[in-house]
Amino acid sequence: GEDVEQSLFLSVREGDSSVINCTYTDSSSTYLYWYKQEPGAGLQLLTYIFSNMDMKQDQRLTVLLNKKDKHLSLRIADTQTGDSAIYFCAESTWTGNQFYFGTGTSLTVIP
Amino acid sequence: EAGVAQSPRYKIIEKRQSVAFWCNPISGHATLYWYQQILGQGPKLLIQFQNNGVVDDSQLPKDRFSAERLKGVDSTLKIQPAKLEDSAVYLCASSPRDGPYEQYFGPGTRLTVT
Numbered sequence: 001g002e003d004v005e006q007s008l009f010l011s012v013r014e015g016d017s018s019v020i021n022c023t024y025t026d027s028s029s030t031y032l033y034w035y036k037q038e039p040g041a042g043l044q045l046l047t048y049i050f051s052n053m054d055m056k057q058d059q060r061l062t063v064l065l066n067k068k069d070k071h072l073s074l075r076i077a078d079t080q081t082g083d084s085a086i087y088f089c090a091e092s093t094w095t096g097n098q099f100y101f102g103t104g105t106s107l108t109v110i111p
Numbered sequence: 112e113a114g115v116a117q118s119p120r121y122k123i124i125e126k127r128q129s130v131a132f133w134c135n136p137i138s139g140h141a142t143l144y145w146y147q148q149i150l151g152q153g154p155k156l157l158i159q160f161q162n163n164g165v166v167d168d169s170q171l172p173k174d175r176f177s178a179e180r181l182k183g184v185d186s187t188l189k190i191q192p193a194k195l196e197d198s199a200v201y202l203c204a205s206s207p208r209d210g211p212y213e214q215y216f217g218p219g220t221r222l223t224v225t
Contacts, residue, residue, distance in 0.1 A: 043154070
């Protein structure tokens with residue numbers, strides 16, 4: 001399978017911005033996603049970006065894509081304690097096949 | 112709109128026993144996925160159905176795992192016989208047929224093999 005890498009842990013203070021990074025290897029990836037997983041729950045889609053875009057903003061979330069470096073990031077503005085969770089990036093092809101998830105980044109928000 | 116339903120939520124079995132998981136996707140979603148999530152790792156796609164046909168099962172250990180999706184709706188995933196390393200959460204997800212294929216996940220079934 002393809003490698004989708006993320007740093008394991010991130011800790012930020014409430015009110016600060018969080019930046020979660022992801023690198024992928026499959027150049028044929030067309031859709032890139034960010035999912036959130038809270039303890040004991042399934043994954044929840046936060047946002048996605050199409051590979052011909054560089055940036056997408058959705059309220060407190062900003063996704064940046066550097067296709068040349070195969071680097072994806074998720075910025076959460078004004079991070080709240082409710083944002084504490086594990087965040088996964090994922091990629092898929094144009095046809096929606098070959099979904100690969102990253103290893104996950106555990107975000108801890110300190111009050 | 113009802114979400115993706117899975118049952119059971121928890122299952123404990125001994126190695127070499129059999130187990131089956133059930134998933135009911137969101138109504139109208141053509142695509143259904145089964146993932147295995149081992150503790151501390153990201154979900155790994157086991158099998159992907161579009162309607163009742165298999166799109167991708169390249170990571171399904173076919174000597175012990177099987178899955179079916181009858182009538183293009185509900186799906187079952189079976190493990191026979193189970194091994195200790197099958198202990199994981201099994202997640203089911205569904206998505207619309209067309210892009211961007213946003214997946215909606217069920218709560219998962221936590222399997223413990225002793």
